[in-house]
Amino acid sequence: MRILTIAVVSGLGLFASPLAFADQPATPTPVSTTSTQSEPLVCHALYHEGSVVHKGVCLTQREWDRIRFEQQQELRNFQQRSLTQSGM
Numbered sequence: 209m210r211i212l213t214i215a216v217v218s219g220l221g222l223f224a225s226p227l228a229f230a231d232q233p234a235t236p237t238p239v240s241t242t243s244t245q246s247e248p249l250v251c252h253a254l255y256h257e258g259s260v261v262h263k264g265v266c267l268t269q270r271e272w273d274r275i276r277f278e279q280q281q282e283l284r285n286f287q288q289r290s291l292t293q294s295g296m
Contacts, residue, residue: 250269253262267275 247268247270249266250272251264251266252272254265255262
């Protein structure tokens with residue numbers, strides 16, 4: 209009887225844990241149509257490391273520039289942190 213009780217309780221725990229960590233439904237984000245209507249879309253084929261199939265991503269030139277700028281800033285910050293931490 210004790211083994212059955214332990215099995216039932218652990219089984220309920222296993223089935224209840226995914227429900228506790230389930231993602232909340234995503235709220236749709238509003239899309240700004242004013243800036244994308246006047247600017248043409250620029251499409252690039254992006255390859256994930258280790259994959260053969262590419263994924264086409266279409267954004268405006270302004271969005272591509274913003275993404276590139278943010279990645280450059282992240283790289284600069286990483287390099288500056290590594291230089292200051294390596295001197296300790």
